[in-house]
Amino acid sequence: MPPTLTPLKKIAYLMGGPYGLGVGVTTASPGSLAQVRRLWLRWLGLLVFVLVLGAIFVRLGEWQLHRLEGKRESNAIVVNHESRPVVPLSQRGYDVVHDEDQWQRVTVTGTFDPSHQLEVRYRSNNGATGTEVLTPLHTPDGHIVLIDRGFIVRDKGEAPPETLPAPPTGTVTVMGHLRRSENGTDEAIHPALNAIRLINAPAISAWMGADVMDGYIGLLQITPAQDGGFVPVATPTLDEGPHFWYAVQWFMFTGIALTGLVVFIRGDIVARRKEKAARAQSAGP
Numbered sequence: 001m002p003p004t005l006t007p008l009k010k011i012a013y014l015m016g017g018p019y020g021l022g023v024g025v026t027t028a029s030p031g032s033l034a035q036v037r038r039l040w041l042r043w044l045g046l047l048v049f050v051l052v053l054g055a056i057f058v059r060l061g062e063w064q065l066h067r068l069e070g071k072r073e074s075n076a077i078v079v080n081h082e083s084r085p086v087v088p089l090s091q092r093g094y095d096v097v098h099d100e101d102q103w104q105r106v107t108v109t110g111t112f113d114p115s116h117q118l119e120v121r122y123r124s125n126n127g128a129t130g131t132e133v134l135t136p137l138h139t140p141d142g143h144i145v146l147i148d149r150g151f152i153v154r155d156k157g158e159a160p161p162e163t164l165p166a167p168p169t170g171t172v173t174v175m176g177h178l179r180r181s182e183n184g185t186d187e188a189i190h191p192a193l194n195a196i197r198l199i200n201a202p203a204i205s206a207w208m209g210a211d212v213m214d215g216y217i218g219l220l221q222i223t224p225a226q227d228g229g230f231v232p233v234a235t236p237t238l239d240e241g242p243h244f245w246y247a248v249q250w251f252m253f254t255g256i257a258l259t260g261l262v263v264f265i266r267g268d269i270v271a272r273r274k275e276k277a278a279r280a281q282s283a284g285p
Helices: 007-016 030-082 201-208 243-283
Strands: 105-112 118-125 128-138 144-153 171-179 216-223
Touching: 030 243, 105 144, 105 216, 118 144, 128 201, 144 171, 144 201
Parallel strands: 144 216
Antiparallel strands: 105 128, 105 171, 118 128, 128 144, 171 216
């Protein structure tokens, strides 16, 4: 390379020589140099775009792997608690129910409070749509525990029931799964017209004006039996879901984007080589 070339002409020299872009030191006219500049700007712009897009794809892949890990952890919690013996709630304590406490089986005895019974709308269970019925239970030691008495199948578009099935009177014993409070918008968690969409014990506690255990119990068995056509809420499926393959797809998209960048730049180079050859042929010997 001649040592006296300007930086742009050095680029043109290299691109006209090893890379065959048709802009050599002897042909580096202002128009050719401008074309080289446009090519480099286009490639740099595309490189930045692909790097940003690739970073987003990688992050989405990592997010799916994080969801997969969370699913595995929740599955392990379900399996672990299902293999443990049922314990009285008073022995476990009335502390806040956290994620790691969910699906533990407990028993509790008390009397239902039908005056604060709530309909939980827009629920699904094993593919069916319907509602759940939530009723506070007063324990002999002075605590209030929310009991999800079960799921009632209701067809899509069917109006909510005008009246909810009444709970059994007198003392009852409930066996069921511990569940944590559900979180959402104020409209979803605060009771209105004796209905809610999400079961949030602190919001229901404020509505009742009484202390309520933070969490609830999903009923599996009750003595004496209750009426109303209830179906127990199913435990989560123990598969890992599609998260792993979603992550693979996002990582593949990253590779496709990088490959596309190489193909695009190579296409520009091939086109310039053809243009150079055509000019040389038209110029003649």
